[in-house]
Amino acid sequence: MTRVRRWLPGLLLVTPSIVAIAVFVYGMLGWNFQLAMTDKHDEISEGKFVGLTNFVELWDQPRWHISVNHAIVFTLVFVGGALVLGWLLAFLMEKGIKGEGTFRAIYLFPMAISFVATGIVWRWLMNSGQDERAVGLNRLFDSIGLDFLQWEWFRNQDWGMAAMAIPAIWQMSGYVMALFLAGFRGVPEELREAARVDGCTEWKVYRYVVLPFLRPVTLSALIILGHISLKVFDLIVAVSGKQIITDVPAVFMWVAVFDSHDPAKGATIASYIVLSVAVFVVPYLIWSVRREKH
Amino acid sequence: MRRRWMSAVAITMAGLLSLTACGGEAGDQAKPSGEAAKKQVEVFSWWTGPGEADGLKAMREIFEKQNPGLTFFDAAVAGGSGDKAKALLQSKLQADTPPDTFQGHAGAELQGYIKAGDVEPVNFLYDELKLKGVIPDQLIEQITVDGQIYSVPVNIHRSNVMWFNPAVLKEAGVAGPPKSIPEFIAALEKVKAKGKIPLSIGSEWTVTHLMESVLLGSLGTDAYNALFKPGADWSGPAVTKALNELKTILSYAGDPVDDWQPAAKQVADGEAAFNIMGDWAYGYFHNPPDGGLGKVSKQDFDWAPAPGTEGTFLWLSDSFTLPKGAANRDGAVAWLKVAASKEGQDAFNPKKGSIPARKDADTALYTDYLADALKDWGSNKLAGSIQHGVTVNQPWLASITEAVGLFLGTKDVAGLQAALADAAKANAQ
Numbered sequence: 001m002t003r004v005r006r007w008l009p010g011l012l013l014v015t016p017s018i019v020a021i022a023v024f025v026y027g028m029l030g031w032n033f034q035l036a037m038t039d040k041h042d043e044i045s046e047g048k049f050v051g052l053t054n055f056v057e058l059w060d061q062p063r064w065h066i067s068v069n070h071a072i073v074f075t076l077v078f079v080g081g082a083l084v085l086g087w088l089l090a091f092l093m094e095k096g097i098k099g100e101g102t103f104r105a106i107y108l109f110p111m112a113i114s115f116v117a118t119g120i121v122w123r124w125l126m127n128s129g130q131d132e133r134a135v136g137l138n139r140l141f142d143s144i145g146l147d148f149l150q151w152e153w154f155r156n157q158d159w160g161m162a163a164m165a166i167p168a169i170w171q172m173s174g175y176v177m178a179l180f181l182a183g184f185r186g187v188p189e190e191l192r193e194a195a196r197v198d199g200c201t202e203w204k205v206y207r208y209v210v211l212p213f214l215r216p217v218t219l220s221a222l223i224i225l226g227h228i229s230l231k232v233f234d235l236i237v238a239v240s241g242k243q244i245i246t247d248v249p250a251v252f253m254w255v256a257v258f259d260s261h262d263p264a265k266g267a268t269i270a271s272y273i274v275l276s277v278a279v280f281v282v283p284y285l286i287w288s289v290r291r292e293k294h
Numbered sequence: 295m296r297r298r299w300m301s302a303v304a305i306t307m308a309g310l311l312s313l314t315a316c317g318g319e320a321g322d323q324a325k326p327s328g329e330a331a332k333k334q335v336e337v338f339s340w341w342t343g344p345g346e347a348d349g350l351k352a353m354r355e356i357f358e359k360q361n362p363g364l365t366f367f368d369a370a371v372a373g374g375s376g377d378k379a380k381a382l383l384q385s386k387l388q389a390d391t392p393p394d395t396f397q398g399h400a401g402a403e404l405q406g407y408i409k410a411g412d413v414e415p416v417n418f419l420y421d422e423l424k425l426k427g428v429i430p431d432q433l434i435e436q437i438t439v440d441g442q443i444y445s446v447p448v449n450i451h452r453s454n455v456m457w458f459n460p461a462v463l464k465e466a467g468v469a470g471p472p473k474s475i476p477e478f479i480a481a482l483e484k485v486k487a488k489g490k491i492p493l494s495i496g497s498e499w500t501v502t503h504l505m506e507s508v509l510l511g512s513l514g515t516d517a518y519n520a521l522f523k524p525g526a527d528w529s530g531p532a533v534t535k536a537l538n539e540l541k542t543i544l545s546y547a548g549d550p551v552d553d554w555q556p557a558a559k560q561v562a563d564g565e566a567a568f569n570i571m572g573d574w575a576y577g578y579f580h581n582p583p584d585g586g587l588g589k590v591s592k593q594d595f596d597w598a599p600a601p602g603t604e605g606t607f608l609w610l611s612d613s614f615t616l617p618k619g620a621a622n623r624d625g626a627v628a629w630l631k632v633a634a635s636k637e638g639q640d641a642f643n644p645k646k647g648s649i650p651a652r653k654d655a656d657t658a659l660y661t662d663y664l665a666d667a668l669k670d671w672g673s674n675k676l677a678g679s680i681q682h683g684v685t686v687n688q689p690w691l692a693s694i695t696e697a698v699g700l701f702l703g704t705k706d707v708a709g710l711q712a713a714l715a716d717a718a719k720a721n722a723q
Contacts, residue, residue: 244498
C-alpha cells in the first residue's frame with residue numbers, strides 16, 4: 001500500500017500528457033505513414049496499400065528535386081549563418097561590453113516575432129527592383145553608391161534560397177547568441193587562468209579550453225535550427241507565396257493536400273520531412289542518453 | 295474512413311486559422327445566443343477587401359430586408375482568390391459541418407465538391423426564378439455537369455483584358471492597342487527599344503493568367519474551348535505555336551514583382567507599357583487612393599481585349615452553392631435567391647467592380663470600363679478561364695500552375711507542353 005502511494009500520484013500526474021502525446025503525436029505520425037503507403041490520390045477513394053510506391057515515385061517529379069535542393073541550400077545558409085553570427089555576438093558580449101543587458105535584449109527581440117511578420121517586412125526589404133525601381137535594401141545600396149550589390153534576392157534562379165535564409169538568420173541568431181553566452185559563462189574561470197599561467201595565448205585559451213566546453217551547446221543549437229529549417233513553411237509563404245522559385249517540401253506538401261487534393265502525396269512528403277528531421281534529432285537523443293548514463 | 299485523414303488536417307488547420315486572425319472562428323463566438331427565434335444563415339466567402347466587402351454588405355441588407363426571420367452571418371476568410379478560405383472550407387466539409395452556403399468560382403472548380411457529394415444541384419432554383427432566360431445560355435452550358443447546375447453565379451469578371459499606358463505607347467510609336475499576337479510582339483519590341491518595360495508581370499500565377507489569354511488569342515475561341523473536352527489535343531502543333539509565342543512574349547517581360555497590383559501599378563506609373571490582367575485591375579487603377587491608384591481612365595491607363603481575343607469574353611464568375619447537410623438549408627435557399635436576383639446583383643456588382651451574370655441588369659449603374667464589359671458580355675462568344683477555375687478543376691489547375699512555375703525556370707517549351715498534356719490526360723473528364 002505504501003509502495004502504491006509512492007508511485008501512483010506521479011503516474012496519475014503524467015498520464016494525461018502520455019496519452020495526449022501517444023494519440024496526437026505518435027498516433028498521428030503512424031496514421032500519416034500509413035496514408036503515405038496507400039494509393040488514396042483523391043478524397044473519395046478508399047486507398048489500397050501500395051507499399052513504398054509513393055516514396056519512390058516522388059523522385060520522378062522535377063518539382064520534388066527542386067524543393068529538396070532549395071531545402072538543402074536554405075538549411076546550410078541558415079544554420080551556418082545563425083551559428084556563426086550567434087557565436088560572434090556571444091563572443092563580443094562575453095568580452096564585457098558596456099550595457100550588455102540592453103544589447104542582449106535587442107538581439108533577442110527578433111525571436112519574439114512570428115516568421116509571418118518577419119517575412120512580410122523582409123519581402124519589402126528584399127524587393128527585386130533595381131536602380132530607379134529599387135526599394136528596400138536595393139534602394140539603400142543604390143543610394144550609398146554600392147549599386148553593384150543590388151540583386152534579385154529570393155527571385156534569383158540559383159541562389160534565391162540563400163537570400164530567403166537571411167530573414168531566418170536575422171530572427172534566430174539572437175537566440176543562438178543567448179545559448180552560446182550561457183555556454184561561455186559555464187566555463188570555469190580557473191580553467192582559463194590555469195591555461196594562461198601555462199603560457200597560452202588568448203586565442204589558444206578559446207581554441208583549447210572554451211570551445212570544447214561549448215560542444216554540447218553547439219549541438220543543441222544545431223538540432224534546434226536544423227529542425228526549424230527543414231520544416232520551414234510560414235516564412236517562405238509570407239515572403240513569396242506558393243511559387244516554384246522558392247518551393248520547399250512543406251510548401252509542396254500544402255499544395256499537394258489542398259490544391260492537388262492528393263492526400264497520399266501530401267502524406268508522403270510529410271513523411272520525408274519527418275525522416276529528414278529524425279536524421280538530425282535521433283543521433284542527438286542517443287548521444288544525450290549515453291552521456292546521462294556516464 | 296473516407297473522411298478520417300482529413301480530420302487530422304482539419305484539426306491542424308482549425309488550430310492554425312484560429313491563431314491567424316480568422317474571421318470565421320472569431321465570429322463563431324460572437325453568435326447571438328439569445329436570438330434563437332431569428333435563424334442565422336452562415337455565408338462563407340473570401341470577400342473582405344475594399345469594394346468586395348462593401349458589395350457583400352449591400353447584398354446582405356437586401357437579404358435581411360426580404361427575410362426578416364433570418365440573420366446573415368458573415369463567415370468571410372481573408373486572402374485573395376480564396377486560397378486560405380478554400381483550405382478552411384475543405385476541413386469544414388470533411389468534418390461534415392459545412393457553412394449554409396459557400397462561395398466558389400463557377401465551373402470546374404466545384405467538381406471536387408460535386409464528386410464528393412458535398413453540394414446539391416440548384417436546377418430547381420433556375421426553374422423557379424426563370425434564370426435560364428436571363429443568364430446567357432453559353433454560361434449555363436459551361437457550368438452544367440451531366441445536366442445538373444450546382445451554383446448560382448453572382449458576378450462576372452473578364453480575364454482577357456490588356457491594360458496599357460497610352461503615353462508610353464505613343465512615345466514608342468505604337469499606333470494603338472495591338473490586335474493580334476504578332477502585332478503584340480512587334481509592339482513589345484518597339485517599347486523595349488525606348489528602354490521601358492514592355493510587359494509587366496507579377497508572381498507565378500500571373501503568368502498562368504497571361505498564358506490563358508495567349509492560348510485563346512493564338513488558338514481561337516473554338517479550339518481553346520475544345521482543350522477542356524475529353525480527348526483534347528494538348529500535344530498538337532497549334533499548342534506548340536501558342537506556347538512558343540508565350541515564351542517570346544515572356545522574353546519581353548520585366549522582372550517579376552510581388553503580385554498583380556505592383557505589376558498593374560508599373561503600367562499606371564508609366565514604367566511599363568502593357569499588363570494582361572483580369573478586370574479587377576480596373577477598380578485598382580480607378581478607385582481613389584485609399585484602395586486604388588486614383589488614375590484617370592483613357593488617359594493614365596486604357597484597355598483592350600488581349601491580343602487576338604477580340605470578340606471573345608474569357609470569363610470567370612463568383613457563385614454560391616447549396617451544401618448538403620447544412621444547418622439552415624431554407625436560409626441558404628433564401629440567400630441564393632437574393633444572389634440570383636436583379637436587385638441583389640445590381641447592388642453587389644457596381645461596388646465590387648464587376649458586372650452581373652444577368653443580361654437584364656440596369657445599364658445606367660455600370661459606367662466607363664464596366665459599360666464596355668457589359669456590352670461585350672451581352673454580345674461576345676464565351677470562353678472559360680483556366681487560372682480562375684472555370685474550365686479546369688482544382689488538381690488540374692495545381693498541375694498547370696506547377697508546370698508554368700517550372701517553365702519559368704527552364705524556359706523549356708517542350709517540357710511545358712508535355713506537362714500540360716499529362717495534366718489534361720490525368721484530369722479531363
